[in-house]
Amino acid sequence: VETSSAIQALVVTLDLLGTFAFAISGASAGIHKRLDIFGVLVLAFVAATFGGIARDLLIGAVPPAALTNVYYLVTALVAGIATFLWFPKIEKRQSPVLVFDAIGLSFFVAAGTQKALAFGIDPVMAAILGMLTGIGGGVMRDLLVAQVPAILRTDFYAVAALAGASVIVIGDAVGFRPEACALAGGALCLVLRLMAIRYGWRLPASRPDQNPDAP
């Protein structure tokens, strides 16, 4: 068999872990904005799934996977309810949440890039769509609470996603096996993101010399 059941179990575990971590970030954003429990759960689900939904809409894979596999919904709801109930405790444990989030990002980027390639998207755009799969949920989470997406503003986050996705499409073009490409790209994304968290890496921000309308 090409994919052993051990690998399949790992893939499912990583996917659920990523969904869970992203849902926590969504629920936390909702709680900070004092949404009601319903709004908090919506943000949990959106943060966990919107990246994949946007990718699926753009490549024509409808209905999106997040709407056909009900376990994404269940995972996001469990994470959202847990965050609602134990918010102060979860707020204090930012480090593990960030690590889970980095794992989720890496997994989503690898899976998203592979899916785009499988749908015949050309390499450059497959890398962009892989990155979108990873960051889309966070962008929509921030839009729903009327904030400029943090990913666009301050963090070495999307670049890690893009680097991982690029490795995958290059490996695919060269002719490596999909599993090897996904592993290498996901690992690069994870390492870059964890180092960015550890060392506080940031991209250069823009410095408008006139008319600044942001604080």
Added chain:
Amino acid sequence: VETSSAIQALVVTLDLLGTFAFAISGASAGIHKRLDIFGVLVLAFVAATFGGIARDLLIGAVPPAALTNVYYLVTALVAGIATFLWFPKIEKRQSPVLVFDAIGLSFFVAAGTQKALAFGIDPVMAAILGMLTGIGGGVMRDLLVAQVPAILRTDFYAVAALAGASVIVIGDAVGFRPEACALAGGALCLVLRLMAIRYGWRLPASRPDQNPDAP
């Protein structure tokens, strides 16, 4: 005949009434933000149709119904122009607008859930999509004026939509006729929403114990 012309006329009437009420809510939001007449009409159309458009994109029903039946556009424009011209009077009559809005919500939820089921979406997600049909327009209306969607924040609105949609998918799974399911689900949604308006029902809001960044 399975559906009498009287029922068909009722369905069209409810659909138009809902579109009209949602368009008023969109136009009112635009006027509060001092948009120009064009912006007000865009908000009227978006509030009235975005829920259905999002559902149609997600289930692969393109082009969406709101773009192929021109009477949605006409209804939304009439409502938008009327709101623009007689805004203070309409503002004073919030009760009838809220009742129309509740009727529209119920109708959109019932129609949206049925359409999702008809496209083979599984029951849990069909209920979510039915709810999305009802609330999507209001969410996008608020995003376009750069506000956190009211539906996520304060109101017993989406829960009424979800309850109605759930009745429909359960009835469908049990084997009841679609018309009966739609009627029961729509009625439940309407009753819950009207009681929520009447008695001021709200969901528990989240209470962040630290770092509150919302007023």
Added chain:
Amino acid sequence: VETSSAIQALVVTLDLLGTFAFAISGASAGIHKRLDIFGVLVLAFVAATFGGIARDLLIGAVPPAALTNVYYLVTALVAGIATFLWFPKIEKRQSPVLVFDAIGLSFFVAAGTQKALAFGIDPVMAAILGMLTGIGGGVMRDLLVAQVPAILRTDFYAVAALAGASVIVIGDAVGFRPEACALAGGALCLVLRLMAIRYGWRLPASRPDQNPDAP
């Protein structure tokens, strides 16, 4: 031959010019909000392509053209990097940027309307989709920096787009050749927009007599 290579070269040039101008507007918005270089490039790409992407999703043309022709991405990135590097200089040259933007708007509206008609969308909605092609990028640009879209608020912009698109669908219905319709519609849009810039045309804004919540 029906389309000479000179016309084809003109079409490509206009398309690139429009993409470039829209990308500058996106990058400038990102710089004003002090986004990092990645965020600035995302805004450049989104402002340049989102109108066409939204249209393509709505008419079922997936994957959207902006994701299959890599030159849109390259043009947007070049414009974004140039804006990031030479922002103060570009800020001072608003007039040429506005003229390029008007050219891009006209081109996008003409191309978008034609594409919607080619996909069998009925005339009224094809005009709306043509307008959406022209203004969608600017709307999403503003949403991503958490602002009410300027197009909805202050400017004689969308009306120029709608007028041009309307000429195209009317011409198409009458039976004129597509090239003639596109030329007439695009020219009307361009002239209206340039006159609006020159003479400061605006639509009447709404004046809420009570509860104004906007400054």
